[in-house]
Amino acid sequence: FPGLADVSISQDIPVEGEITVPVGSHSPDEDYSTLDEPVKDTILRDLKAVGKKFVHVMYPKKSSALLRDWDLWGPLVLCVSLALMLQGGSADSKDDGGPQFAEVFVIIWFGAVVITLNSKLLGGTISFFQSLCVLGYCVMPLTVAMLVCRLVLLAGGGTISFIIRLIVVGAMFGWSTLASTAFLADSQPPNRKALVVYPIFLFYFVISWMILTFTPQ
Amino acid sequence: IACLVMYFFAEFDDAANLLAANPDATTISIDEPVETPKNQHSRLPEPGREEDDELLGTDDSDKTELLAGQKKSAPFWTFEYYQTFFDVDTYQVLDRIKGSVFPVPGKNFVRLYIRSNPDLYGPFWICATLVFTIAVSGNLSNFFIHLGKPTYHYVPEFRKVSIAATTIYAYAWLVPLALWGFLMWRNSKVMNIVSYSFLEIVCVYGYSLFIYIPTAILWIIPQKVVRWVLMVFSLCLSGSVLVMTFWPAVRDDNRRIAVATVATILLLHALLAVGCLAYFFDAPELDLPAPVLPEPIIPAHNGTTIVTKSH
Numbered sequence: 001f002p003g004l005a006d007v008s009i010s011q012d013i014p015v016e017g018e019i020t021v022p023v024g025s026h027s028p029d030e031d032y033s034t035l036d037e038p039v040k041d042t043i044l045r046d047l048k049a050v051g052k053k054f055v056h057v058m059y060p061k062k063s064s065a066l067l068r069d070w071d072l073w074g075p076l077v078l079c080v081s082l083a084l085m086l087q088g089g090s091a092d093s094k095d096d097g098g099p100q101f102a103e104v105f106v107i108i109w110f111g112a113v114v115i116t117l118n119s120k121l122l123g124g125t126i127s128f129f130q131s132l133c134v135l136g137y138c139v140m141p142l143t144v145a146m147l148v149c150r151l152v153l154l155a156g157g158g159t160i161s162f163i164i165r166l167i168v169v170g171a172m173f174g175w176s177t178l179a180s181t182a183f184l185a186d187s188q189p190p191n192r193k194a195l196v197v198y199p200i201f202l203f204y205f206v207i208s209w210m211i212l213t214f215t216p217q
Numbered sequence: 218i219a220c221l222v223m224y225f226f227a228e229f230d231d232a233a234n235l236l237a238a239n240p241d242a243t244t245i246s247i248d249e250p251v252e253t254p255k256n257q258h259s260r261l262p263e264p265g266r267e268e269d270d271e272l273l274g275t276d277d278s279d280k281t282e283l284l285a286g287q288k289k290s291a292p293f294w295t296f297e298y299y300q301t302f303f304d305v306d307t308y309q310v311l312d313r314i315k316g317s318v319f320p321v322p323g324k325n326f327v328r329l330y331i332r333s334n335p336d337l338y339g340p341f342w343i344c345a346t347l348v349f350t351i352a353v354s355g356n357l358s359n360f361f362i363h364l365g366k367p368t369y370h371y372v373p374e375f376r377k378v379s380i381a382a383t384t385i386y387a388y389a390w391l392v393p394l395a396l397w398g399f400l401m402w403r404n405s406k407v408m409n410i411v412s413y414s415f416l417e418i419v420c421v422y423g424y425s426l427f428i429y430i431p432t433a434i435l436w437i438i439p440q441k442v443v444r445w446v447l448m449v450f451s452l453c454l455s456g457s458v459l460v461m462t463f464w465p466a467v468r469d470d471n472r473r474i475a476v477a478t479v480a481t482i483l484l485l486h487a488l489l490a491v492g493c494l495a496y497f498f499d500a501p502e503l504d505l506p507a508p509v510l511p512e513p514i515i516p517a518h519n520g521t522t523i524v525t526k527s528h
Contacts, residue, residue, distance in 0.1 A: 099375045120296075121303040122338070191306045199342060206349055213356070213373040 050074045057137045060179035067130045067183065075136020078143050079108045082207075085146045086214055099210055107210075111203045112136060119188060119196045126187035135200070138180035142204065145172035146211045153216055165212060173208040177201055302337040302416065310339055317424040320458045326424070327417050327462055335416035340423020344389050347426055350433045351385075352378040355497030358437040362499055377497060388489050389426065393418040396463075396482070403470055411465045421462050425455040429490065436494065439501035448490055456483050 034042065050073050083104035099107070116131040124131075149165045180200055188196045291298040316330045356374050363369040397415045404412055413421075432451040436444050459482050467475040 097375065098373045103375065118303075118338070118342075121300050123300070123303075191308070194307045195305070195310060195338060199345075202342075202346060202349065209349075209353055210373070210375075213371075215371055215373070 046071070046073065050077075053133075053137050054140060057140050057179050060182040067126070067134065070127075070130045070133035072129070072133060072136065075108075075112075075133065075139065078136065078139045079105060082108070082139065082143045082146055082211075085143075085150055086210060088216065098214055104210065107206065108136075108139065111206070115199045115203055118199055119184065122192050122195055123189045124184075124187050124196065126184065131184065134180055134183045135203070138176045138183075138204075139207065141172040141175040141179070142169075142207050142211060145169045145208075146214075149211060149214060153214075157215070169208050169212045173204050176204045180204075302335070304334060305336040305338055309334075310336070313339055313420075313424050314343075314427050317427050317458050318454065320454065320461060322457075323461070325462055325465065326421055326458050327413060331417055331420055335414070335420040337416070337419070340389055340419055340426075343423050343427050343430070344385050347430055347433070348378065348382045348385050350430050351493055351497050352381050354433045354437050358439060359499045361437065362439050362501055381493075381497065384489070384492070385426070388485070389422055390419065392485055393422050399478070400466055403467065403474070407470050413462075413466060421459065425458045425486075428455045429493075433493070436498055441501055444494060444498070448494060452487055452490055456486055459483070459486065 049069060049071060053071075053074055083101045086099060086104055087101060112132050112135040115135060116126075116128055119126065119131060120128065145168050148168050152161050152164055152168075155161065177197075177200060181197055184200070185193055185197065291301065313330045316326055320326070321329075352374075355377065359374075360371055393415065397413070397418050400412065400418075428451045432447050435447050438444070460479055463482060464475075464479060467478045470478075
């Protein structure tokens, strides 16, 4: 670089400024300031975030709150409660009963991971954990359906209760699929949307099937 | 001898470019009766000729062979490498499914639809759908068959999902692996004109399983004749896709080995269908004799008890 050959720092220009970087500026990571707060505040803040996401799932609009601040507490709670409620049905017959606790867990988490990988491989721009978060939170309508089914089954089996359960599970299945599609569809390339939505449909269908075929012993 | 020499030249890039620039030069030397390379839409009695033309006569296939080699250039430990296997749009997947359900006689599925862009989306999700369809349909069909019987208590039979998954995924991945290995081995002995990559074979097998999804749903009908008719029909459709794909690959080989290979492919395919029908769907005429008990109290499903003796 010939132009810079005769640039030199002359001795009499003082160098000024501060070397240290000011701490505690506008970083979004506020770990330093939250370290001193009481534990109750931390837990309440997280619970509020989880609760806000549940509300977002109940009224699915295209909001980015669910995507931006992802967390996996909600999906974990939903998955565990769904798996627990699916126990106690025909558990005596070893081979032909309903799904075990571990099977429900594996289906939900492994299914969510596979769907996320699928959407990323097809060129989606959503991040891995954001997608897991959305898919997990959208299991909530089906967990509610499971609760309703168990209550209906307490009143007795039979055709009427089966029809009620079918309608409830069907409605919740539609709600789950629509909610997750509303959140995830925008991040996909436009000519591959159906390729991404179909596995989500299959995933919630399988969970709905497990809920619908639950028969107490 | 001339066609063998031309085949060797096709292995080198610059010679292939030369061939692509001069398609007429190759076609004249290959076929004994001189056929024009444009003549691909006429109804040829032998599907093999058409595939020869499609494969070596046009410069499209040469270019796509070259492009296929250049496409997947990312190293295998990066994410982009695996993204190349999912480089399909919705309409392409639907076209491939349509091609597997309505096989056009004489058209090779791989050459026509896959065109050196094999994808893993179709095989994976068709197998997943098939697994759950078979499990759910089997469960439903057993429920309807045993519905009126007093001793029947409905069970979801969730174990069968794992068994179905293992069987179908093993079939869709191990059989193509074995077939690909076998074809590679025969390729080293006999100079075959047509050869497929492993992913193309997986693709063909995956898409050929699609016809079993509606078949499994229709198998809920508890009539033995209906089920067997459906099975034969779907076996013919998907079997024909497989045969038309693999016959050109083994045709130049020893006659008996070629016939044995195609027969094995069909046999395994039939075994899968028959095995699924036998294992997941109970036979409709299976009528367990009701146990003759001295008029017990039978608890019905709705919770009330029926006391058969008089009060």
